Amino acid sequence: MWMGFWYLFVCAVVLILIKHHWSRRKIYQLTCSLHGPPALPIFGNALMFWCKEEDIFERLVKVVNNYPSPMRIWLGPKLVVAVKTAHQIEKIFTSSSASSKDDLYRFLKVFNGDSLFTSTGNEWKRHKRLIAPSLSSKYMESYVTVARRCCRMLVEKVGEVANGELIDIDYYVYRFYQDVVHETLTGHNPGAQHGTMDAMISLCHEAYVLLHSRMTKAWLHPDFIFRKSANGKRQSYITKSLRTLLCEHIKLAPINNNDNEEFKSVYLRMLEEIEKHPEMYGNQNLMDHIVTLFSAAEDPTSTISCYLMIMLGMYPEIQDRVFKEIREVFGNGDVIERITFKDLSRMHYLGMCIKEVLRIFPIAPFIARKLVEDLDIEDNVTLPPGSTILLCLYHVQRSTEYWKMPDEFYPEHFLPESVANRHPYAFLPFSAGAHSCPGQLFAISTIKAVVISILPRFVLEADGTWKDIKIKADISIRPVDGYKLRIRRRIAHSS
Ligand code: HEM
Numbered sequence: 001m002w003m004g005f006w007y008l009f010v011c012a013v014v015l016i017l018i019k020h021h022w023s024r025r026k027i028y029q030l031t032c033s034l035h036g037p038p039a040l041p042i043f044g045n046a047l048m049f050w051c052k053e054e055d056i057f058e059r060l061v062k063v064v065n066n067y068p069s070p071m072r073i074w075l076g077p078k079l080v081v082a083v084k085t086a087h088q089i090e091k092i093f094t095s096s097s098a099s100s101k102d103d104l105y106r107f108l109k110v111f112n113g114d115s116l117f118t119s120t121g122n123e124w125k126r127h128k129r130l131i132a133p134s135l136s137s138k139y140m141e142s143y144v145t146v147a148r149r150c151c152r153m154l155v156e157k158v159g160e161v162a163n164g165e166l167i168d169i170d171y172y173v174y175r176f177y178q179d180v181v182h183e184t185l186t187g188h189n190p191g192a193q194h195g196t197m198d199a200m201i202s203l204c205h206e207a208y209v210l211l212h213s214r215m216t217k218a219w220l221h222p223d224f225i226f227r228k229s230a231n232g233k234r235q236s237y238i239t240k241s242l243r244t245l246l247c248e249h250i251k252l253a254p255i256n257n258n259d260n261e262e263f264k265s266v267y268l269r270m271l272e273e274i275e276k277h278p279e280m281y282g283n284q285n286l287m288d289h290i291v292t293l294f295s296a297a298e299d300p301t302s303t304i305s306c307y308l309m310i311m312l313g314m315y316p317e318i319q320d321r322v323f324k325e326i327r328e329v330f331g332n333g334d335v336i337e338r339i340t341f342k343d344l345s346r347m348h349y350l351g352m353c354i355k356e357v358l359r360i361f362p363i364a365p366f367i368a369r370k371l372v373e374d375l376d377i378e379d380n381v382t383l384p385p386g387s388t389i390l391l392c393l394y395h396v397q398r399s400t401e402y403w404k405m406p407d408e409f410y411p412e413h414f415l416p417e418s419v420a421n422r423h424p425y426a427f428l429p430f431s432a433g434a435h436s437c438p439g440q441l442f443a444i445s446t447i448k449a450v451v452i453s454i455l456p457r458f459v460l461e462a463d464g465t466w467k468d469i470k471i472k473a474d475i476s477i478r479p480v481d482g483y484k485l486r487i488r489r490r491i492a493h494s495s
Pocket of ligand 1: 116117128135292293296297298300301304363364367368428429430431434435436437438439440442443444
């Protein structure tokens with residue numbers, strides 16, 4: 001009797017597999033023309049990524065390097081197509097069949113709730129209509145007043161360690177951004193630069209690692225399993241703590257003294273907008289937006305500022321040019337009080353340096369989109385619906401095809417004539433299309449403010465070249481050994 005049962009069981013499994021493969025025959029046909037590593041039955045190429053979490057990024061970079069674009073990777077039954085040429089990336093960003101974010105983004109819901117990262121369709125449109133204007137150039141001058149005040153404290157804190165010893169600049173810059181971002185969003189400055197936020201900062205770091213860990217562990221993908229797991233419980237604790245804190249800051253805001261009467265927090269701006277036009281925005285959870293903006297803003301801005309300071313430390317002649325530009329635009333002496341949004345836009349060379357940092361160290365090295373319909377990406381190459389498209393910004397931004405000196409730190413890549421001669425989709429640090437970053441003006445302005453405050457007082461020194469920086473990735477890419485710098489006081493005659 002048992003023999004009969006097993007026989008029937010095996011037949012049933014074989015039939016199910018045949019039916020499954022038959023229903024996917026179109027996908028297999030279309031992927032025949034794509035290059036990629038040899039795939040095993042059932043696992044596909046998933047075992048290539050069976051390694052320590054911190055090594056996954058490096059492996060992905062290598063495997064994408066090894067094949068022409070577009071290339072395919074099978075993660076079990078999931079088809080991932082990686083594209084790394086500017087014209088293919090343009091096709092993806094401009095196609096309506098690839099405008100949806102990949103399913104991986106739903107994991108952000110645990111942390112951010114329903115906001116830009118996790119919503120779709122009309123709901124996402126209503127959210128973006130509310131959020132994007134609150135970060136527009138119209139209000140940037142008032143946000144710069146917040147950054148300016150926090151810069152003063154940053155310079156004081158950096159002054160305490162400006163003795164030529166090796167330090168990790170992330171400690172200071174991260175706390176600076178906590179103050180700037182909390183105050184801009186909620187209206188309250190928590191005093192992170194005095195150490196008041198250290199516990200929350202380590203919780204946030206932990207949340208980002210948990211998020212990345214979930215993305216890379218298929219068994220934690222189903223919500224009901226994740227919620228019951230130790231990681232899920234921890235994530236929920238951190239989320240609650242962060243939300244409570246941001247709510248408290250919003251309540252504390254009115255008693256906070258801002259030196260600019262025009263200043264209004266992003267929260268207040270959104271609230272007023274909803275009150276004025278309730279029919280336009282419908283029901284929106286403002287706290288979800290504030291948590292989303294907080295997590296989207298604090299980590300990348302701080303990361304890019306730190307990378308930039310190391311680059312200036314590694315390339316003293318570039319640091320000198322930035323210093324000279326500060327003198328030309330803001331004059332001599334202490335310039336912090338003179339920093340305005342209008343004058344920040346006159347810092348062209350510094351802007352080029354920031355772009356060069358974003359080229360080499362893109363915060364989002366890969367962007368994932370879900371394909372909902374067939375997409376012809378090349379003559380005779382059609383990508384099938386249901387596949388995940390991986391836009392490899394990391395590769396295109398380091399490719400010899402688009403960059404004169406891809407392996408150098410070379411801000412001249414962003415001279416107007418070089419930009420005009422390059423494919424516009426070869427440099428997309430803030431993404432492109434409908435889902436592009438609404439915070440880029442805020443990011444660039446505050447990063448510039450940091451450098452303009454620091455350089456008139458201090459000289460930065462770092463060892464090696466950028467090629468010596470070994471990178472690891474969680475939700476962002478970071479140097480394995482931290483952001484190591486030596487800081488010295490600038491002697492008077494050189495200022
Ligand atoms: C150097 C700093 C920053 C970089 C490099 C950066 C980069 C990006 C990128 C690449 C995306 C698209 C992600 C995707 O499509 O998967 C994005 C989206 C987003 N960013 Fe930024 N960002 C930065 C700073 C900021 C700041 C300061 C804010 C807010 C104040 C912000 C808010 C957002 C939001 C809300 C989205 C989601 C947009 C949407 O889905 O419509 N970012 N950012």
